[in-house]
Amino acid sequence: QVQLVESGGGLVQPGGSLTLSCAVSGLAFSSSVMRWYRQAPGKERELVARISSIGDGIYLDSVKGRFTISRDNAKNTVYLQMNSLRPEDTAVYWCSALKYPSAYWGQGTQVTVTS
DSSP: OOEEEEEOOEEEOTTOOEEEEEEEESSOGGGSEEEEEEEOTTSOOEEEEEEOTTOOEEEOGGGTTTEEEEEETTTTEEEEEEOSOOGGGOEEEEEEEEETTEEEEOOOEEEEEOO
């Protein structure tokens, strides 16, 4: 059974930082593409960052230079380091594992950026 468990969300002031973690089990993690998505109220879900099995990352334009996706294959965990947070980063964040042809999702974690 594949499980993805996110942690690290919370409330932070603008300009602050948070690190999201996603622990994966039941899946060949090292060969999976890992992704972070988010969905803000009233908006569609969007891909925030993606990291390949060899560590190449791509980012949503609005988070480039502020967010960093990384992975630790020894711990079966993917991270999203979020710096210089803005109110518009407020959303539910999900991690997702892509192991062709299937995609797996965590339960989501809330990030709220407010003063």
